[in-house]
Structures are given as C-alpha cells and as structure tokens.
Amino acid sequence: MSLVLxxxxxxxxxxxxxxxxxxxxxxxxxIFFITYGLLLAIGWARLGAYDVALAEAAISAGLxxxxxxxxxxxxxxxxxxxxAPLRRNLPAALIATGVALALGWAWFALPxxxxxxxxxxxxxxxxGNPVTAVLLNFRAWDTLLEAIILLAALIGLWMLARxxxxxxxxxxxxxxxxxxxxxxxxxxxxPIGLIFGVYLVWAGAETxxxxxxxxxxxxxxxxxxxxxxxxxxxRIAQTAWRAALVFGPGxxxxxxxxxxxxxxxxxxxxxALAKPAIVxxxxxxTLSIAVTLVLxxxxxxxxxxxxx
Amino acid sequence: xxxxxxxxxIALLASLGGALWRVWRGPSQADRMMAAQLIxxxxxxxxxxxxxxxxWTLLAVAFALATLAAxxxxxxxxxxxxxxxxxxEEAPPATELRGTVQDRTRNG
Numbered sequence: 001m002s003l004v005l006x007x008x009x010x011x012x013x014x015x016x017x018x019x020x021x022x023x024x025x026x027x028x029x030x031i032f033f034i035t036y037g038l039l040l041a042i043g044w045a046r047l048g049a050y051d052v053a054l055a056e057a058a059i060s061a062g063l064x065x066x067x068x069x070x071x072x073x074x075x076x077x078x079x080x081x082x083x084a085p086l087r088r089n090l091p092a093a094l095i096a097t098g099v100a101l102a103l104g105w106a107w108f109a110l111p112x113x114x115x116x117x118x119x120x121x122x123x124x125x126x127x128g129n130p131v132t133a134v135l136l137n138f139r140a141w142d143t144l145l146e147a148i149i150l151l152a153a154l155i156g157l158w159m160l161a162r163x164x165x166x167x168x169x170x171x172x173x174x175x176x177x178x179x180x181x182x183x184x185x186x187x188x189x190x191p192i193g194l195i196f197g198v199y200l201v202w203a204g205a206e207t208x209x210x211x212x213x214x215x216x217x218x219x220x221x222x223x224x225x226x227x228x229x230x231x232x233x234x235r236i237a238q239t240a241w242r243a244a245l246v247f248g249p250g251x252x253x254x255x256x257x258x259x260x261x262x263x264x265x266x267x268x269x270x271x272a273l274a275k276p277a278i279v280x281x282x283x284x285x286t287l288s289i290a291v292t293l294v295l296x297x298x299x300x301x302x303x304x305x306x307x308x
Numbered sequence: 309x310x311x312x313x314x315x316x317x318i319a320l321l322a323s324l325g326g327a328l329w330r331v332w333r334g335p336s337q338a339d340r341m342m343a344a345q346l347i348x349x350x351x352x353x354x355x356x357x358x359x360x361x362x363x364w365t366l367l368a369v370a371f372a373l374a375t376l377a378a379x380x381x382x383x384x385x386x387x388x389x390x391x392x393x394x395x396x397e398e399a400p401p402a403t404e405l406r407g408t409v410q411d412r413t414r415n416g
Contacts, residue, residue: 001314008321012328019332031331031340034380038351038373039324045358045366053366057373061348065380073387174386176395182382193375200368208365213372220376227386227393 009046013039030072034065050208051131054200058213062220066227067297070172126274128206135210136278140267144256147249147285150292154245158236161300169233171298176229186228193221201286205275211248211282215289222294236301241291248288252281310361317357324350341384348377 016039020032037060044053118130125133135143176182197218204210225231234241255277256267263270269277327350330343352374359366386393 001311005314005318005321008318012321012324016328019328023332027337028331028334028340031344034344035328035331035347038347038377041369041373042351042354042358045355045362045369048362050363050365050369053369054372057369058376061373062376062379065344066383069380069383069387070392073392076387077392172391172393174393175398177397180395180397182385182395182397185378185382189375189378196371196375200372203368208368217372217376220379224379224382227382 006046009039009043013043026075027072030065030068033068034060037061037064051129051204051210051213054208054210054213055216058216058220062216062223063293063297066223070297070299124271124274126269126271126278129204129208129210132204132210132278132282136281137269137274140252140256140269143285144249144252144267147252147288150289150296151245151249154292154295157296158300161236161302165301167235167237168301169235170295170301171226171233172302173233174227174229176227182228183230186225186230189224190221190230193217193224197221197286197290201282202279204282205279211285212289215286216293218286218290219293219297222290223297226294226298233298234295241295244287244291245295246288248281248285251284255281313357313361317354317361320350320354320357324354337384337388341381345377345381348373348380352377 013036016032016036020029020036023029023032037056041053041057041060044050044056118133121138122128122130122133125137127133127137176186197214200209200214200217201211202209204214222231226233236242255269259268260266324347327343327346331340331347334340352370355366355370355373359370385396389395
C-alpha cells in the first residue's frame with residue numbers, strides 16, 4: 001500500500017513539474033510552481049528528510065510564492081506581461097532531456113555512497129539532531145560560508161538600486177485599510193510565527209528544526225507585518241537592520257576565531273562547550289537569516305521610477 | 309490501522325489532483341489562486357496523516373505549512389492592487405483603476 005502512495009506522490013510531482021514548464025501563461029506557471037514546492041515538501045517528508053521538508057515547506061509557502069506573485073504583478077504594471085505566443089524550443093527541450101537522462105544514468109551507475117556513521121561522533125557534538133551536528137559542528141565551515149553568501153546575495157540585489165533611490169525605503173510602500181482584514185492578519189500571525197520560529201531554533205538541537213527553518217518562518221511573518229503596513233519599510237541606512245544582517249555571521253566568525261585560539265582549530269568546538277556554543281550561534285544566525293530573507297524578498301529601494 | 313492511514317493519504321493526494329485540475333483550467337487568476345490554497349490545506353492534511361504513519365515530528369512541517377500557506381494569497385491580492393502594494397478593502401483611488409483590476413482578474 002505504501003508503494004501506491006509513493007507512486008501517486010511521484011506522479012503528482014512529475015505532473016505539476018511538467019505543467020509548470022509546458023503550460024501557457026506566466027500566472028499559471030507561478031501557481032503551479034508554488035504547488036510544486038508544497039508537493040516536494042511532502043516528498044521529502046516521505047523520504048524521512050524532515051529538516052529538508054520543513055525548509056522546503058517554509059520557503060515555498062512563505063517566500064517564493066510572495067516573490068513570484070509580486071514579480072508577476074510588477075511585470076503587469078509595466079505592461080511587460082503580454083504573453084509571447086508559445087514557441088516550441090526543440091534544442092532546449094533536447095538538452096534538458098539529455099541532462100535529465102545523464103543525471104538519472106549517473107544515479108544508477110554510481111556505487112551506493114557509504115554514509116559516514118555519526119553514532120560514534122554524535123555524543124561529542126553537543127546536540128542530538130544529526131543534521132544540526134553536521135551543519136554547526138562537523139561541517140561548520142560550509143555553514144559559515146553559506147551565511148556569508150546570503151549576505152553577498154543581498155548586496156548584489158542592492159546594486160540594482162538607482163543612486164537617487166539609495167536612501168528611499170526598501171521595496172514597495174505597502175498600505176492597507178486600518179482595522180481591515182489585512183491589517184488584522186498582520187497583527188495576529190506574527191506572534192504565532194514568532195513563537196513557532198523560536199521553537200524551531202530551540203528544538204533544532206534535538207529534533208526537526210534549525211536556524212534556517214526558524215529564520216524562514218520569522219522572515220515570512222515579518223513580511224506579513226510589512227505587507228499589512230504594521231511595520232514601516234526598512235531603509236538601507238538604518239543601523240539596526242544592518243547590524244541584524246551581520247550579527248549572525250559575526251558571532252559565527254568570532255566563535256571560529258575563539259576555537260582557533262582556545263581549542264584545536266578554527267571553528268573547532270570543545271565537547272563541553274559545544275551545546276551552548278551551537279545554540280548561541282544558531283540564535284544569532286536565525287536573526288540574520290530572517291532579516292536577510294525579508295530584505296531579499298522586498299527588493300531594492302524603489303523610488304517609483306519606471307524601468308527602461 | 310496503517311492500511312487505513314495509507315488509503316486516507318492516497319485519497320487526500322487524489323483530492324489534490326482535483327485541485328490541480330482547477331489550477332490548470334482556471335479560467336480566472338482568482339480560481340487558480342484559490343485552488344493553490346486548497347492544495348495548501350490538502351497538503352497539511354497529507355502531512356498530518358504521514359505524521360501518524362511515520363514520525364510525529366512531521367507535525368512541525370504541517371504546522372509550518374498551515375501558518376504560512378496564506379501568504380501566497382496575501383501576495384496575490386497585493387500584486388493585483390493598482391500600485392502593487394494596496395488592499396481591496398481600501399477606498400479605490402479612482403473608479404477606472406478599480407475597473408482595470410477586475411478586468412485583469414477576470415481574464416487570467
């Protein structure tokens with residue numbers, strides 16, 4: 001019976017993926033892509049990768065949909081959304097099919113990877129969730145660079161701002177009727193999301209959760225507050241927002257340097273201090289990830305000028 | 309018990325297929341958006357059944373989806389307003405702007 005369930009799920013994922021690229025119309029493709037992320041989250045859950053399922057669900061439901069729908073709305077306002085007639089691009093289809101087949105062949109041709117056995121090392125990592133242990137202890141170097149890449153992506157996005165718009169508030173100036181549905185939603189959802197996000201970070205040490213998942217939930221509810229007009233739009237020049245951006249990578253780097261001075265090496269955590277160190281780094285990273293994701297979704301400062 | 313949970317999960321997935329048909333057909337953008345919301349709700353249900361089947365920590369994934377699935381609808385309503393940042397509950401700035409929004413929404 002579980003085979004039927006898996007086949008049904010795979011059929012849905014493949015069908016939605018096909019409908020996203022094959023269907024006519026940008027809006028329909030956007031909606032299919034949102035549902036695609038949701039089905040992928042169910043797929044990861046089915047595979048037992050609960051942390052990935054959580055990240056996929058939070059990102060696809062909370063951030064990607066808002067981003068793509070806002071992009072579609074902006075294209076429409078610029079009258080650039082006139083649908084081009086559907087043109088069959090045979091070379092692109094052939095290349096894409098070839099890449100898919102090659103990847104599929106590589107999957108079956110490669111020997112089964114020997115997953116490193118974490119059971120011996122896990123007690124020394126300070127946390128009970130193997131994913132968190134790998135991300136923040138055994139392979140902390142990768143996570144540090146990922147946190148910095150997120151920052152670099154935001155700076156790259158801000159490069160798109162025009163000079164005269166640099167001091168303007170970021171993104172669109174959202175407004176809603178005071179006391180209306182949107183304004184109430186912007187006040188009701190954030191407290192729930194705040195508790196849930198903090199829970200995910202705290203629980204991530206032992207079970208499903210983590211800094212990225214918690215940060216994404218916090219970013220999503222912060223976005224709701226911004227879109228409801230409850231929070232004023234941030235500006236690039238505001239020190240608090242900038243400090244929140246670099247806080248996580250900064251704490252991570254400092255702990256890495258401390259490891260180099262007092263422990264075995266850069267980013268090394270002594271087992272006795274591992275748990276408090278990991279929770280501190282995760283808390284700082286969560287703040288930075290949340291703020292970076294919010295600023296990435298709302299976009300560069302916009303003075304309302306039309307793009308050429 | 310497990311077999312019934314499997315059957316329930318398959319039935320829920322099949323109902324997602326019905327909602328996907330509405331995303332494909334439309335015809336209006338609002339139809340597609342509401343179908344996506346229905347798929348979000350159905351996805352929460354599937355995840356809760358999977359939580360009973362596999363591991364109760366999946367309830368955290370279901371809760372994340374339940375909390376955040378409405379954001380896409382918020383993004384849709386915002387992007388449909390004349391300046392991309394408004395709210396249909398607000399008084400329309402001018403009557404002809406309101407007309408264009410409704411026309412746009414109708415032919416998706």
